[in-house]
Amino acid sequence: MKIRTPHSHNALAALVFGLMLSLPAQAALYDRGGGLLYDDVLNVTWLQDANYAKTSGYDTDGLMNWGAAKTWAENLVFHDSVRNADYSDWRLASNTPVGTDWNYSYSTAGTTDLSYNITSPHSELSYMYYVNLGLKGYYSPAGTNQPDFGIFGNGTIDGQNNVGPAKNLQSPGYWSGTAYAPYPADDAWVFVTIIGGQGNGPQGNELYAWAVRPGDVAAVPEPEAYALMLVGMGLLAGVARRKQK
Template sequence: MKFKHLPLLLLAISSTAEANLIDRGNGMIYDQDLNVTWLADVNYAKTSGYDADGAMDWQTANTWAADLTYGGYSDWRLPTTLTYNNGYNQISQELGHMFYTELGANSMAPIATRHNAANYGLFSNIQDYLYWSGTEYGDPNFAWYFGYPSGGYYPTSKSGQFYYAWAVRDGDVAVVPILPAVWLLGSGLLGLLSWKRRGNIR
């Protein structure tokens, strides 16, 4: 018996199992790359009635995220900025990673027309505008924001009223089960190898 198509089958199954974004249901999306969970509703501050349009100053946005209880979790926060260099293509940052790597957007292009359709479709109410980072700038009166129209990080006054808030939390929200297909494939392979070995013995 030939197993020439087996590597392709294994690759297909492993690729499906290792998708970077996983829809956990109940409005939460897990990012395996960063080990964080995002709200699927990108403007939940408006949807929940917390704010009329979801655009807030920095302190209000932080308070909203810190006080948020969703899906049984109360440790939500704003995305962080780990580097202090402004500019584009910073995929190591949470919002930059989501923008470039997961959503497949390009700098200086509307995300509504330039995106990865599969991942983009996991989320609702994505604003093609500005999003607060929870990280302060060197000047205590300023904080970082990420621009979805531009794809870049910049500092701005914390009092700015035109910035949206996207809640995220560390870790997963569910234990990932062993995929039945993978388990069945492994069991089948063991059975075939055992059968072939018995045939060789005879």
């Protein structure tokens, strides 16, 4: 006896679609072309040029105090030559607490906010440095010295380097867009690319600025999603053939 389940075709389609939605994404930094990089965990798009303020001619060397760096990012209009689009919703990278609240204790394990080895997405610059670019800090999480620290991977502490898809990554460090809560009128969070540490610095100092914007410029399914879509299409085609018979 053949048992027919009502709307079985629709149910299977819903199941396949649900599996596609629940497919875990592998964290990655995608080169979208046109000078843009997409982080699929933070769901933000970075300028590929980590010193675009200088490259674009806005500033002679890219070094700016915190107020000037924020003004540059917030007023930036970047033309995407691949999609022939202009984007104006830029900002500096942000910080939120690594834990449930700000922790101003020093650590090397990435467990506090004044720390090396922060891989939490709550620190956008540190996440880029450690996770997306695979760079090392002066100290390991256990607190031992690592000779291959920094943006060159060999302990060199000055200059610029292309790392992975990122271009013109600078040393000594970058401003975040977040004021330092204990002294919000005086200090801001910074990420020190010389040594891979996150800390605070006086807003009058001069550091580099790396612009970021929310979302993706090209919502393209990743390879895993394509594979699952093909499997689902095959299942649906098989059901359709059986119904015809």
